[in-house]
Amino acid sequence: MRPSKQKELHAAVFREVRNGFPGMRLPAERCxxxxxxxARKTLRFTLARLEEEGAITRNTFGTFVRESKTVRMKESPEPVTILLPCPDYMMVTPPAIAGIHREMTLTASLVANRHGTYAVTLPVSDSNDPARINWNQLRHLHSGSLVCMNGSWFQAVFPLLAERGCRVGIISSDLKNFPRCFKEHDTDGMIVNNRRLWYFPALAATWLYGLGARKILYFGSDTAVASMVSRGAFEKALRGAGLPAEGLFRVFPSSLTLRERLRLLGGTFREKRPDALVIELNPYPLNEPEPDFYEATGIPRSVKIVTPRSRLLRQPEFAGNAYVITGNDTCGRLAEFLLSNRHGQFFTEVEEEFISGAEYAAKKFNLIF
Known part of the structure; x- marks a missing residue:
């Protein structure tokens, strides 16, 4: 490879490192x-240089962003370990699915840095299969280790974490199994139930009614959890406010491209003429082009919109007009608990919060309005 090309490659890989956080695992070499x-051989040469420069560290488990020496002090607390289903999970999984893990990892990193430590991610399996856990990956966890995880998939690893005496923070909708696990093992930890956000269309409808909306349309993918479980709650919220509910919960097939989804949304809007929208356009492929929302749909900019996290919020005009429903810093609360001196078992529910799309985009995408 020519020196100029090698320099470009070095800069590209270094950008990945700079945009990451201490302990983040870089993609597998082949990917x-x-x-x-x-070529992989060329990439290995660049990785070797970055390792010599102290930007990354490599071992049998992969390549990781190296912790900052100014952050990791000799007597600093344990790092916060975020368990992931498999290697490269957040690189290859659509944001709508991996969103909680992304937010958990980034927030834990920020909180940990305030406490003089850092956050690391740890894949526990080569695939999202509880029967194929790589127990060797977990061998370094010990009494005092701080572990965050999400989802009932991790029921299989919980007994080991309890046996080792780890402090555990969990975001889950499985209120049957995780509390039982805690009680059986008497482990210090916190569970945050996020099931309430499954019903965000109903929560959003009530909130929009308070802003003066009088006809509210839900438009979501058939693979979105909200589309599968919240129709009844959404229609009940509308009827409870004295609003029309018939035919205002629309679900589209996830096989549609984003452009097709936006075109269908525009047609549905013209058919129903709502004055507010609750939309869930995720998930769609990471590499799919993102048309301008207003040009693709023809929806007036005066229409109020509520959405969960979405890459469309990188469009300044859309972000400036939309609102985002979030979990009120759930991940931050978990990380703060793990790094505190509190002992015992704590169960709490996620508290929804509506923030402007511009505020969300400024935090998540560093956009300036």
């Missing part, structure tokens, strides 16, 4: 090389 359009 990373394919994405960068170079």
């Amino acid at each position: 990373f090389a394919a994405r960068l359009g170079v």
Whole structure:
């Protein structure tokens, strides 16, 4: 490879490192090389240079962003370990699915840095299969380890975490199994139930009614949890406010491209003429082009919109007009608990919060309005 090309590759890989956080695992070499359009041998040369420069560290489990020496002090607390289903999970999984893990990892990293430590991610399996856990990956966890995880998939690893005496923070909708696990093992930890956010269309409808909306349309993918479980709650919320409910909960097939989804949304809007929208357009492929929301739908900019996290919020005009429903810093609360001196078992529910799309985009995408 020519020196100029090698320099470009070094800069590209370093950007990945700089945009990451201490302990973040970089993509597997084969996937990373394919994405960068170079041979694995060439990529290895660049990684070796970055390791010499102290930007990354490599071992048998992969390549990781190296912790900052200014952050990791000799007597600093334990790092916060975020368990992931499999390697490269957040690189290859659509944001709507991996969103909680992304937020958990980034928030834990920020909180940990305030406490003089850092956050790391740890894949526990080569696939999202509880029967194929790589127990060797968990061998370093010990009494005092701080572990965050999400989802009932991790029921299989919980007994080991309890046996080792780890402090555990969980975000889950499984209120049957996780509390039982805690009680059986008498482990210090906190569970945050996020099931309430499954019904965000109903929560959003009530909130929009308070803003003066009088005809509210839900439009979501058939693979979105909200589309599968919240129709009844949404229609009940509308009727409870004295609003029309018939035919205002629309679900589209997830096989549609984003452009097709937006075109269908525009047609549904013209058919129903609502004055407010609750939309869930995720998930769609990471590499799919994102048309301008207003040009693709023809929806007036005066229409109030509520959405969960979405990459469309990178469009300044859409973000400036939309509202985002979030879990009120749930991940931050978990990380703060793990790094505190509190002992015992704590169960709490997520508290929804509506923030402007511009505020959300400024935090998540560093957009300036």
